[in-house]
Amino acid sequence: MLAPLGPGGSGRYLPVLWDLERDRAVRARRQPVPPEAVLLVAGALLQGIGLPFDVVVHLRVAPAARRRRTPAHQAWALPAFDRYDDEVDPAGLADAVVLADHPDRPALVLGDRFS
Template sequence: MAVDGPDVAAPDELARAVAGRLPALGRPAVVVPAGGFLRPASLRLEHGRTDPDARYTDWLDAAALAREVLGPVGPGGDGSYLPVLWDVERDRAARARPEPMPPGGVLLVPGALLQGLGLAFDVVVHLRVAPAARRRRTPAERAWELPAFDRYDDEVDPVALADAVVLADSPDHPALVLQGRFS
């Protein structure tokens, strides 16, 4: 399951909260943040530290996420996953070892700009933050990223692709909108 949304919508927090509730329902859960599958800084930042087009297209190593996580836990996979590939803080390989997916487990992958990449998610929850709310809530030092999210909305239309949408303009008042196979 993808939990797709900009950082201001806190997709990692939602994924951890959902994962914390699933064992009580008989489903173990694993959270593998997409942020652990970013490309090295030399590739991510090749066009500068504040290039919104690079943020949109060059940051996530979608092939590695598919190869090391989604494929192995999907149909025909060996049932193991790599919890992290790249240590962004140190800008080097994380050197993590594959871990076994618990039987009957649910994999949650939180992150930004996850749709439209051909990643094999069974379910996608999109945390929608309207452009005006993104501008209000994004810290000034990260405002350069805003055009990447505007482009994502225009080119991918993540709301239309998602199985469920959480309106997350206000962190204190989220609203779930079911669609697709859940409506």
């Protein structure tokens, strides 16, 4: 998915993969990436697996805040996030970290690359 947009890639992408209303795959034609385009990839647990990102911003939520804000029916996932923090250290790998324990009062911490 990332290779066509990276160095030496075709510069073409699929604008949509899935039709949510029909719950099925979409047959779309590849389109050229506009000049100066930026690809934002959002997702949990993505660092440390070798994805070739130019800039990484990590949204950090401390374990205690994670436990307070996670609904009971999703609490089963909390150990994975704790292990990810311990083994991967995503805040240490990121170019910038947003401290998001309090969503109404985020704090930005820039890494050496931007300070």
